[in-house]
Amino acid sequence: MNRGSSGVCSSKRELSKTLTTSLRSAGFCLLLSAAWMAPADPVFAQQYTLNTVIVDGNARVGDAAILTRAGIARGQTISAGELNAAYQRLIDSGLFETVTFDPQGSSLRITVVEFPTINRISFEGNQRLDDEALAAAINSNERRVFNPAQAERDAADIAEAYANEGRLAAKVTPTIIRRSDNRVDLVFEIFEGDNIEIERISFVGNRTYSDRRLRRVLESKQAGLFRALVRRDTLVADRIEFDKQVLRDFYLSRGYIDFRTNSANAQLTEERDGYFLVFNVQEGQRFEFGDITVSSDVPGVDADRYLDIAKIKTGVVYSPTLIENDIARMERQALRDGVDFLRVEPRVTRDDRNLALDIEYVLTRGPRIFVERIDIEGNTTTLDQVIRRQFTSVEGDPFNPREIRESAERIRALGYFETAEVNAREGSSPDQVVVDVDVEEAPTGSFSFGASFSNNDGVGFAIRFAEENFLGRGQKLSLSVQTTEDSRRYGINFIEPAFLGRELAFGLRLDIAETDSSFTTYDTERFLFQPSLTFPIGENTRLQIRYTADESEMQQRDAPANGAVIANEIAVGAQSSSSIGYQYTYDTRLGGLDPNAGVLFQFTQDFAGIGGDSEYIKTEARLVGETKIFDEEVTLRASLEGGALTWQGGTNRAVDRFLLNTNIIRGFEPGGIGPRDLSVSGEDPLGGNLYLAARFEAEFPIGLPEEYGITGGLFYDVGNLWNLDDVNTTGGTIVGEGGSFRHVIGFAILWNTPVGPLRFNFTDAIKKEDFDRDQSFELTLSTTF
Template sequence: MKRAVVITVFFIFMFALNSFAQELPVVTAIEIKGLKRIEEAAVKNKISLKLGEVISQEKISEDIKSIYKMGYFEDVKVDIEPFEGGVKVIYTVKEKPTIVKVSFEGNKEYDEDRLKEVVAITAGAIADVTLINDNALKLKAFYESEGYYFAKIVPVIKKKTEQEVELTYVIDEGNKVKIKEIKFEGNKAISSRKIKKVMATSERKFYSFITGSGFYKKYEMMQDLEKIKDLYYDNGYLKVSVGEPKLEFSQDKKWMTITIPISEGPQFKISSVKLAGYKDNKEEQELKKLIKLKPGEIFSKAKMRKDVEAITSFYSDRGYALASVSPDVLPNEEKLTVDVTYNVKPGDKFTIGRVNISGNVKTVDKVIRREIRVDEGDEYSASKIQKSKKRLEDLQYFETVDINQKPDPDKKTVDLDVNVKEKPTGFLTIGGGYSSIDNLIGMVDVTQNNLFGRGYSLTLRGELGGRSSYYTIAFRDPWFMDKPLLFGFNVYRQKREYVNYTRDATGLSFTFGKRYGEDWSASVTYDIEKSRVTDVATDADTVIKDMEGNLLTSAVTFQIINDTRDSYIDPSTGRRYSLSVTTAGLGGDTGFWKSLLDLGWYLPIFEESTLHLRGRIGMSDTLFGKKYPLYERFYVGGLDTIRGVGYGEAGPKDSKNEPIGAKRALIFNIEYLFPIVSEMKLKGLIFVDIGKGYNEGEKFGSDIKYTSGFGFRWFSPLGPVKIDYGINLNRKEGESKSKIEFGFGSFF
């Protein structure tokens, strides 16, 4: 736009009027003309010239520049005329037109609604050239991030009236460019395969339509270059240099090859690791136990970072809220060694000040406060604050949990601002599915996990399958009487058609439990159930015929759990041990004891992958000479035990080769879980299952069943979903070759 600035100055005339006084005229009035939408006060705030001042050509010039910088005007003029013994300075402006419509032309892959999310310009905005061009660059960056590297964006302004224009971004999307190959120049010490593993940018693969990978994104590549440097730093190459990537395109511009130049430099070893700033010898010895970097080893930036975190945690868990550790790395280029010194600055000890709760609309304060591991006046502890955040997240009541720490150096206190964003905790699920046990099933589930905002859980559930039906009402209070006590009850009705009989049961159970410390809990459950067994086949085995008729079971179960997992929903580290013992026979028609030892470990592998190891041993037998029903026994085989074989197939069978349950069970599971699409919380896994169920006369640990396969875990908004495909590796006659299993609910 052409800028026109006109200053009509009457200095000669004014000099004539004031020839005797030999003075410049005084400003007696300031006026703004031409404003239509912009407030006059906003413009006057930019004017430095004041009433009563002697007129100044320098100030007027600066004022014109200041008004232009506001971005609202395409023209500014200044006139000066005599007024009441002085002069009036008149600023005449011409406002830029308003954009009344923003549209897009030529877009095929993305609709207008999607593109409007990218740009920061809307109808009603000022038609500022800089703003318009900046948004064209945003659109260009968006298309590049989606693989359209040669996309062209041209803004076109169409004048409607003197004060109104329409803005159209004309788009030529071009071809979507995929990454054919990523190459490296100069890498000798570290293979290209290892370098690619640390990068987010990857070559286009046959499965990339799921992950969305295989496209060049500039901001992602810049992060990858830093990851490559860190990889070299972790292997002792302190002088590594990673250059800008070179892009080469195919003739049809549909594929690109990326070449990244690397200058590795020499490898450095650690000559010494020292500490500075500690208080006494005892503290020094404790800190040395935390340090993983050792003299003689190859230098590793990752190990050094973990050392810094460990030392910082050591102090922050002892009240030193502002503790800091700064490492000095001094390389010797002649000897190719490096001296590392950890400089410790503990600072002063702090205590917990006020704990403020905000963001909770439905959830009452005490439900949040009782999960916080520190109280006002306690010694500051970073790990306890982190534990508090984890416990609140594990409640599954909140979308986000933020604990902001506000240290007060004068009072030596740290205030905690606990801010939560609530999410719906009630679910109505109506649907159907397929179960490997019951074939087609229909299900209705109404669950409220935060009833009345007090942390109660209430579930109403009904399932109807081809061979079974199940109805239940379950209630749970994890803080019974505002103490760390668990109380719950469950009323249920179940009917299932087995091959040789039908079971119809009604039951009621009560559970009381208590937590001990952070990781231990114990509970006792009393369960009374009335079952009716009918439709027993005339040629059924004796063990099945013995159950026919009404059976009353009165059972007590004791359970103890040790759980250190970092998350109940998606654990990556920690363990879960449980031991349960059930005794039935004090009253009723059945008598048996049953125990199950369940041990599980989660081990982080690489950055986001996890190795899950689990082992279970189950033992049981009859008591008091009473009946031990088949439906109370261990059924080894199926989704939660040995995948790849049918329900109970890896255990004892009757004369018709149908599962009848086991008195003893041995089960081992090995899983390797890895992310597929992190944004969707979709994971893949490969597994190996080993196990068997045994009855009398069978040697415990013999004839083990082996299966292997793969699966998926999706942490959906309605709960975790699991799909597994298992292959029977040592199949016998009458057993399944393989099985696809589907489940909805918590993972083991």
């Protein structure tokens, strides 16, 4: 910023002079007021009638405005005390640098010096935080009256913003540069200081879980390799309070009901460039569920019927979430049974000898309160109906506080709002409740660029536009373009989560894909159109019904090198299929009884033949289980999947059959196992009608600091791809049609970098066929920026 020579000399102390002048003026007037009220001078103890009031020195604030703010009117009788109060009101207005009252008989002269107007606000010395972020942190505004006290408060707010970034030594000095016409430039001179990061987070009192495991729970992080990108390794008081809460939630969900954090202390290092953060905790004993019973205080309600609804069993590790889930099930069942206002109260009896908690669910009749209305405010983009459908209660329904809390969580989980507050208050009568929903919109659209690399597909790029709240209707729309060295894919996805106002999701998917893979001697083009309907059929189960129209073509490259089988399939040209299908999904990974274990099961079938060139039944199944052992330090994962293609009409081609890639069995190139045509040098993989694969994996720490995000893994894969029934193999030299199970062992290094997950796989195919294409190393990286 360029300054005049006179401004340079005076700017550094201008603000302090302004404050000093104000204080001197205030002190003078206070002494004058004391003189008026002193008993030794009876003149000032009397009442005065001010026939004339003269205002001098004002240019921006009018005479009438000054008199109104002072509370003085011409012809008014006023005492010395009231005159002093009038003076104080003008001082407190923040409009004047100095104020002087000069009474002369029946007249009063008020002389003011107005604070200047802020011409410009600028920041100097800032690099960590840009001007836009700093401007949002202050309350002074350009073209508004300059107030020294406000400028000092703004400086403190800027310093606090830097403290939240870990720069506790930041200093901010507000200075002014005088301009013409009683204007000033307000400059905040900033010394950012060094960043003070959290060097180490440790725990005292933890016996069950290691420091490493607990550090993964916290929002605060230790300084690591990528601290400039992570930016959660600074010491923030609010974040530490949040960490205390998540620690309690972590232990409570694992049965440690007596857990508490005694203290969280931060100590500066000797070099004063970092903090040691120590959490002093007390774990207590781990409790399990004891006897689970249900009693009813409501006539006609069978307690045994509701006991059957409870999912908690004796011996399960205690978790308050499981109790909440049981209560929600029982209260929903009461509504289905036509029992209004039924409330379930859990009564917990502690058994310290057996470290168990006996739970008695008491069915009671709640107060007869109804929902009068639901008021929604703050949604400028999102339609009211999107928020209202998160409530299971509507106007006129019985009021259930638990349902309101659950609805509030569903609204927050939408991700459409920065904040979402849901509160209930008394309505027009004591038996009516008004539910107030106050939200603040958040950005829901994104435009992202991505990059990926693998030694199979090479370097790839992706562009994606996504809107999670399309037109404020809660609909999801995404457009994507993905390219690698060997493929291009263009896609459109649309989801309406509440089709026809019901818990029914309508989806529409369009895909265009082109490949010229180096692992085959032919290219492919494919178009797919797929509408679907998805709905829940149980607490952990969902069913999707879909229609698929698919057209694909295998194309000859410039230099023919195809085997006889592939040549026959290329000659067919474009072939289409029209199918209906379904997918059944059972998933307990989020809502199961064990927070450290989960199961996923998917079963899919597609029936083609309602049009198009192909007629087949395609069946796939997948089962995945995961658990954590050794105090949650080691993750074990196992999966089993398989597929069967039963061909009934049309040409069964390689693009229709199963081809195994590294997502199914590692240690081989894409299409590296299974039937193959060896009649030419290309040796194209032909795929198969049947496949079966199992994967077993363990992930574990390898001794490096967890803030590096590097873990290790061991895995064992076994799989087979076989069967070429209904395939024209005339003229080909076919191997692997009967199939054999391949076995692979490997070691993985997983690096969760800020720019994306990086995975190194080192593999050894301990059992394979001579014609297989194995692969001893695989590197994958994907990121979005």
